[in-house]
Amino acid sequence: MKFSASQQLAIGIDIGGTGTKLGLVDARGNIISKGDLSTTDYEDVKDFVDALYRTLSPMIEAAGGSEKIRGIGIGAPNGNYYKGTIEYAPNLKWKGIIQFTDLVSSRFNLPSALTNDANAAAVGEMTYGAAKGMKDFIVITLGTGVGSGIVSNGNLVYGHDGFAGELGHTVIVPEGRLHWGTGMKGTLETYASATGVRLTAIEMIEKNPGTESLLRNYQYDELDSRIVFECAEKGDHIAKEVFRFTGEILGKALANFVMFSSPEAIILFGGLTKAGDYILAPTRQHMEANVLPIFRDKVQLIFSNLSEADAAILGASALVWEMKA
Amino acid sequence: MKFSASQQLAIGIDIGGTGTKLGLVDARGNIISKGDLSTTDYEDVKDFVDALYRTLSPMIEAAGGSEKIRGIGIGAPNGNYYKGTIEYAPNLKWKGIIQFTDLVSSRFNLPSALTNDANAAAVGEMTYGAAKGMKDFIVITLGTGVGSGIVSNGNLVYGHDGFAGELGHTVIVPEGRLHWGTGMKGTLETYASATGVRLTAIEMIEKNPGTESLLRNYQYDELDSRIVFECAEKGDHIAKEVFRFTGEILGKALANFVMFSSPEAIILFGGLTKAGDYILAPTRQHMEANVLPIFRDKVQLIFSNLSEADAAILGASALVWEMKA
Numbered sequence: 001m002k003f004s005a006s007q008q009l010a011i012g013i014d015i016g017g018t019g020t021k022l023g024l025v026d027a028r029g030n031i032i033s034k035g036d037l038s039t040t041d042y043e044d045v046k047d048f049v050d051a052l053y054r055t056l057s058p059m060i061e062a063a064g065g066s067e068k069i070r071g072i073g074i075g076a077p078n079g080n081y082y083k084g085t086i087e088y089a090p091n092l093k094w095k096g097i098i099q100f101t102d103l104v105s106s107r108f109n110l111p112s113a114l115t116n117d118a119n120a121a122a123v124g125e126m127t128y129g130a131a132k133g134m135k136d137f138i139v140i141t142l143g144t145g146v147g148s149g150i151v152s153n154g155n156l157v158y159g160h161d162g163f164a165g166e167l168g169h170t171v172i173v174p175e176g177r178l179h180w181g182t183g184m185k186g187t188l189e190t191y192a193s194a195t196g197v198r199l200t201a202i203e204m205i206e207k208n209p210g211t212e213s214l215l216r217n218y219q220y221d222e223l224d225s226r227i228v229f230e231c232a233e234k235g236d237h238i239a240k241e242v243f244r245f246t247g248e249i250l251g252k253a254l255a256n257f258v259m260f261s262s263p264e265a266i267i268l269f270g271g272l273t274k275a276g277d278y279i280l281a282p283t284r285q286h287m288e289a290n291v292l293p294i295f296r297d298k299v300q301l302i303f304s305n306l307s308e309a310d311a312a313i314l315g316a317s318a319l320v321w322e323m324k325a
Numbered sequence: 326m327k328f329s330a331s332q333q334l335a336i337g338i339d340i341g342g343t344g345t346k347l348g349l350v351d352a353r354g355n356i357i358s359k360g361d362l363s364t365t366d367y368e369d370v371k372d373f374v375d376a377l378y379r380t381l382s383p384m385i386e387a388a389g390g391s392e393k394i395r396g397i398g399i400g401a402p403n404g405n406y407y408k409g410t411i412e413y414a415p416n417l418k419w420k421g422i423i424q425f426t427d428l429v430s431s432r433f434n435l436p437s438a439l440t441n442d443a444n445a446a447a448v449g450e451m452t453y454g455a456a457k458g459m460k461d462f463i464v465i466t467l468g469t470g471v472g473s474g475i476v477s478n479g480n481l482v483y484g485h486d487g488f489a490g491e492l493g494h495t496v497i498v499p500e501g502r503l504h505w506g507t508g509m510k511g512t513l514e515t516y517a518s519a520t521g522v523r524l525t526a527i528e529m530i531e532k533n534p535g536t537e538s539l540l541r542n543y544q545y546d547e548l549d550s551r552i553v554f555e556c557a558e559k560g561d562h563i564a565k566e567v568f569r570f571t572g573e574i575l576g577k578a579l580a581n582f583v584m585f586s587s588p589e590a591i592i593l594f595g596g597l598t599k600a601g602d603y604i605l606a607p608t609r610q611h612m613e614a615n616v617l618p619i620f621r622d623k624v625q626l627i628f629s630n631l632s633e634a635d636a637a638i639l640g641a642s643a644l645v646w647e648m649k650a
């Protein structure tokens with residue numbers, strides 16, 4: 001396929017377990033128009049693709065028609081770049097292996113590409129964000145779970161099967177905390193996710209019965225990383241310790257990742273980054289302490305500067321500019 | 326620079342702490358001629374390059390002259406591919422940063438490329454060995470130390486600074502065994518190297534004073550991985566346990582590497598592979614047990630089929646075919 005000069009817009013679609021965000025994006029990362037729809041309303045994936053089409057069609061028309069669009073980029077859980085499939089996504093209703101890009105391309109009559117959300121975030125950072133101009137970097141998404149997208153020599157690391165970059169599931173604490181989903185123990189996600197922070201907070205409250213803490217004002221099922229942050233801001237010792245400990249685990253994990261691919265930068269993205277230096281300072285400290293001297297003080301450890309509201313759409317849309325003409 | 330069709334040979338030079346191996350290799354991996362020289366005899370690196378020239382010149386003449394040679398590939402400790410330098414190699418006499426490819430290219434009037442020995446091994450496997458046709462694989466060298474070369478999407482992973490792939494120094498056992506050189510604790514190399522196997526053997530002998538073992542027939546300074554293997558072959562329980570434990574640590578490390586880059590194969594190379602299934606079986610078991618289901622039973626875990634005597638020369642020479650014309 002050949003692209004023409006008039007095709008200056010990309011569609012980005014980010015499929016989440018609950019909601020789907022979508023938008024039209026230009027090559028500079030300006031979102032021309034955007035929208036969203038429920039993911040869970042559609043039992044049949046074909047109905048979902050129809051809904052995408054109904055939502056996007058007026059936006060495409062307003063932008064000058066389909067001939068202005070170069071293609072469609074999609075971020076999706078368990079997305080496989082090579083095959084364009086969504087495979088056995090535990091938090092989606094569509095079971096088994098879904099040939100998602102085939103459905104989308106034939107409905108829209110446009111080329112499409114798909115990968116998982118963390119990989120899309122990495123392409124987004126390279127195209128529009130903090131990784132502009134970088135050829136070697138890692139994006140770590142610290143949200144409900146921990147995702148990762150790895151770029152080496154200017155290309156996303158997909159691995160032989162399209163599933164590379166599951167750094168949230170690497171074991172950092174052997175025989176450590178049990179993962180609620182995978183059954184593995186001591187993986188990065190069990191500590192450095194919003195879920196992990198909540199579990200750490202509960203553990204620390206229980207293990208330090210004599211220590212006063214604002215966290216004790218909350219029911220366990222109310223506790224989340226936002227509340228821990230607010231308590232830390234009020235000077236709460238245990239709340240600060242929760243983030244320090246989380247940063248220690250994360251920093252040790254990042255040290256191993258650095259010795260794997262020697263990135264110029266590691267870009268942190270997602271809800272936990274709201275904790276700012278409470279998490280960034282210990283992360284940096286333990287990353288630097290656990291790498292060989294040859295890697296020390298060389299890796300930029302930074303937060304993404306893309307707005308969380310738009311980053312998913314931007315990341316997905318950025319896949320389009322990577323398409324081979 | 327342009328290559329001509331007559332340039333069908335590559336020179337491979339492998340610089341070790343004690344000895345240097347070199348040879349002329351054709352594109353199929355046949356070693357046309359080879360030789361070696363001492364590394365330690367040369368206090369000044371320029372004298373060493375002169376000695377390389379004196380050793381190689383007759384071989385080059387015998388092969389039809391310099392116009393038959395496409396270039397020179399070099400494997401060296403702490404070799405930096407981007408800069409062609411050897412930087413602060415602890416086991417070489419030449420201190421600081423050595424502009425090695427500049428010295429070689431001007432002495433031979435041929436293009437040259439340099440990387441560390443494990444990266445060279447990976448290029449060798451891709452060009453001549455078990456990884457032929459693969460685009461995503463990892464080579465782990467299990468020798469005195471543990472080295473690694475990572476290939477992703479058909480390219481060696483060098484990272485932003487040329488130093489990527491130090492998997493031997495990733496922490497696998499937090500607060501584990503102290504590394505004799507780096508001062509880090511619990512890194513892969515402290516267990517899965519020849520040195521590590523020796524330390525494990527001594528530990529197991531001492532911790533199990535009541536258990537008979539053929540290993541007790543040796544002084545501690547005699548013990549090495551070869552002797553442990555020979556004792557295992559005679560049915561010695563502790564000797565077998567040494568390799569099982571080593572394989573367990575190695576397998577857990579490989580699991581994390583698999584979730585990073587999702588390789589088609591992991592190729593093990595070096596002295597410890599002589600232990601065969603004593604180490605391979607537990608390595609595979611613990612690798613498979615520690616990856617997400619999506620990666621299970623997908624990664625080939627194999628020994629290199631290149632002869633250890635020739636692999637270093639082949640790997641170094643293979644860098645030449647990767648040179649951009």
